[in-house]
Amino acid sequence: MASFQVEVRVxxxxxxxxxxxxxxEQALKRLGFAGASSVRVGKLxxxxxxxxxxxEAHRLVEEMCAKxxxxxxxxxxxxxxxxxxxxxxxxx
Amino acid sequence: MASFQVEVRVxxxxxxxxxxxxxxEQALKRLGFAGASSVRVGKLxxxxxxxxxxxEAHRLVEEMCAKxxxxxxxxxxxxxxxxxxxxxxxxx
Numbered sequence: 001m002a003s004f005q006v007e008v009r010v011x012x013x014x015x016x017x018x019x020x021x022x023x024x025e026q027a028l029k030r031l032g033f034a035g036a037s038s039v040r041v042g043k044l045x046x047x048x049x050x051x052x053x054x055x056e057a058h059r060l061v062e063e064m065c066a067k068x069x070x071x072x073x074x075x076x077x078x079x080x081x082x083x084x085x086x087x088x089x090x091x092x
Numbered sequence: 093m094a095s096f097q098v099e100v101r102v103x104x105x106x107x108x109x110x111x112x113x114x115x116x117e118q119a120l121k122r123l124g125f126a127g128a129s130s131v132r133v134g135k136l137x138x139x140x141x142x143x144x145x146x147x148e149a150h151r152l153v154e155e156m157c158a159k160x161x162x163x164x165x166x167x168x169x170x171x172x173x174x175x176x177x178x179x180x181x182x183x184x
Contacts, residue, residue: 001127009136024137027160033152035093035142044101044136045116050127060125068119 003084004049004057010070010077011042045069048084057081095176096141096149102162102169103134137161140176149173 012018018040025039051057061079070077104110110132117131143149153171162169 011136011138021137024160025139028139028156031156031159033141033156035152036156037140037142039137039139042136042138044103044134045113045131046103046134047117047120047131048129049125050129060127064120064123064125064128067123068116 001050001052002054002057003086004051004054005082005084006047006049006057006061006079008045008047008061008065008069008077008079009042010045010065010075012040013074013076016074042075043069049081054081054083093142093144094146094149095178096143096146097174097176098139098141098149098153098171100137100139100153100157100161100169100171101134102137102157102167104132105166105168108166134167135161141173146173146175 012021021040024041025036028036028039049057049060051060058081061081065077065079066072104113113132116133117128120128120131141149141152143152150173153173157169157171158164
């Protein structure tokens with residue numbers, strides 16, 4: 001088993017309204033940030049994953065996104081999987 | 093004025109509890125993803141920003157984060173500012 005650092009980015013689909021993004025945009029404008037537009041608010045999910053290989057880690061994260069982390073009707077997602085160094089204790 | 097694509101990443105501070113991350117972690121484990129741990133849920137905010145220069149865009153985003161996008165007591169943030177190509181209409 002190896003450890004992987006996983007980062008999942010979940011965003012509202014480009015063709016859908018994003019009420020939270022709209023609210024943030026209006027708040028920014030009220031604060032004087034007149035040049036801000038197209039604000040969208042998504043989720044950034046980070047986790048550590050134990051898996052036998054990077055390929056298997058990818059497969060597991062894809063399944064997590066489809067089953068839980070993203071709503072396939074309203075959200076797009078992408079993710080990155082990076083190997084973590086083995087714990088130092090294992091080398092002793 | 094130039095246009096910039098801005099991406100702001102807001103995460104719960106490492107030394108604080110993250111109830112949303114804990115809930116996602118428990119849901120993942122219930123779904124059979126036993127190898128998932130250290131789940132944290134943050135925000136990913138994207139926006140377009142008009143600014144006279146990249147330096148000024150950086151300054152504005154820093155101010156947005158401090159004033160609205162992140163809670164400095166409970167959250168850490170980082171951001172990237174990338175120039176957007178000028179609209180094609182301007183070249184006509």
